[in-house]
Amino acid sequence: MYVADSRASTPSAEGAVRQGLAGRRRHAVAPTVLALGTVSLVTDVSSEMVTAVLPLYLVAGLGLSPLGFGLLDGIYNGFSALVRLAGGHLADRGGGRHKWVAGLGYGISALCKPLLLVAHTLTPIGLILAADRTGKGLRTAPRDALISLSSTPETRGRAFGVHRAMDTAGALFGPLVAFLILRATVDGYDAVFTVSFCVAVAGVLVLVLFVPGGASAPAAPEGPRPTLRAALALLRRRDLRRITICALLLGLATVSDSFVYLLLQRRLGVPDRWFALLPLGTAAAFLLLAVPLGRLADRVGRWRIFLAGHGALLLAYGLLLTSWHGTALPYTVLALHGTFYAATDGVLMAAASDGVPEALRSSGLAVVQTGQALARFACSLLFGAAWTVWGDRTALAASTAALAVCAVFSFTLRPTREHIS
């Protein structure tokens, strides 16, 4: 941890760290990345525990009718984008407060868990979930900034891969823990929320104790001052602008997960009781491939892998459009879907990190993430409308075409200063 301390507490000295590191074990994943991976793993166990039992809790535990609960999702998506940008900006101010802004985000989400014990009607529960997601929005950009700042440019893809794999492992493990508790108890929702809170607190503690903060670091004199204007001016940098535009365009043609599972179910007539297992297929592929694809991205170029990931998605859409009915179809589509996430989620952050100065790392990553999230949200609205007017197959054909066009366009726009070690 001492090494990690000295390394990341001077985020402005990345070059020196890089040199120092080259002499050391060049291929080790930074302890800070492992610590952040642990925080995400533990936090995801905590949050997915709640997510998994929430429908049951609302309907069977509280006897509430949860319909129309998602009506505010649209509004909240916009708000969440603002929170993310604010989180990125706050983290960059004062010479890099990434750890503390991320900690605030993890802390807010942790505090929401015991609140669920006392809320028994829909409005407060909705507010608690909104606060939970505010915490998530707040922490994402600073956490990714910490990952990128504590790894060398040459190994960033792998660092993000390791983090995403640990994150996904937590998400897979959480529901399992929740149902074991429900099985051992009667109406044990209070126990699920309490355990979830304890797990979340452990996550925050790991962050506080083992992730080095930037507070003691000397103010970064070089590079732009982290003002709001500077954050917006980032888009004038050619590389970041291109990455943002590509992420936005590709996001506009990325059909949301639930539609993919719905299409798969319709094509195959997947029995309802297996439907809930489809996201697990994607998560499993994501988990297995995040590290190898991250490493590959470091070797052959992040942008190439990022685009290849969209190629995998394109292939998945194509398979859903064909009339092939083999038993391998769901496995293949889910494997491709997971490959898409493994090749794009962390890799995009690694690629974007190259184009953002250290002093603005959180803001820059937040801009890219927000652009992508908003584009995907717009896509799900458009896709829903297209589904209504044309039916599912035509809607999917249209987004496949759109994705192909965006991918080709992105290929021609590829950043010029691609870092390949």
Next chain:
Amino acid sequence: MTLRSRILVLASAVVVLTAVALGAVLHASARAERRDHTQAGGPRVAAGRVTLTDPGRLVFRNMAWGPHRDELTSVPATAPGGPRTASGVKCLRFYADSDTGVCLQAVHGPVSDTYRALILDARLHTTAHYDVPGIPSRARVSPSGRFAAWTAFVGGDSYAGTNFSTRTAIVDTATGRLIPSLEQFRIMKDGRAYRSPDVNFWGVTFSADDRTFYATLATKGKTYLIRGDLTTNTVTTLHPNVECPSLSPDGTRIAYKKRVAGLPADAPWRLYVLDLRTMRETPLAEERSVDDQAVWRDAHTIVYALPGDYGADLYRVPADGTGAPQRIGSAAVSPAYLH
């Protein structure tokens, strides 16, 4: 702080957190024992024979604590507060008519619960079962006993997912033909064919002709009473703002919950009766928010469940808007009157 002291801090915190977590789990599992003990002052429940062929009896899911919790129990319809006869069959939701029952129950799997619908004969033996894709909500059987329907909540699976939808299925118990989702029916709305991916159906109620049914259709934030046709696979909207319809025995009126403006978001419904000939709405005397698919005890009386100390209690109220609600039984839900 040195690495050593940080590890110590984390380790001691983990010990405390584990103790709290373990305490919560033990507390919740001790509750299981408490609930297996007969609740003091609660209704008397004894094991016995429950059939669907005893006219004048009321069958429901018993929620009173004790060894027969969650079992189907029966009482005389004239003395619903009296001693209960327990069947040994556990259901979350239940309905019966003409010697046919539908029972929605949980199946405890190794990693999570799944749900299924059982079709029961007059002696409560299972004749068929079907997967239910989510948490059971409503169940109905047609007056002839030939058709059964159920609605389940299907939950969102994204991060803190808040998008819920419903899935409503109808099965022909004579042929075994299953309509897994009413969403495959053609929708006629305001005289025109209508399509939207956000369509949800819930709360089926059947008419006596084994062809017509009524249900709620929700789309774009609004609900509608629909009349469905099992021969043409079509549904037609009839009236706005109707949820969980329940058709009267003579097939002329619909009891339902209506979302009334100005009420709190958590308790938005009032019970109404709609006359299908005049489309006139009559508010009933119940002034609390009812979230249940009511049943008709007879042509003049509506019976429904409201939250109670042990889950839910049953109430009745006149169907013409007069009178006052009256509690007829505690710790009970999903009532079905046997004719």
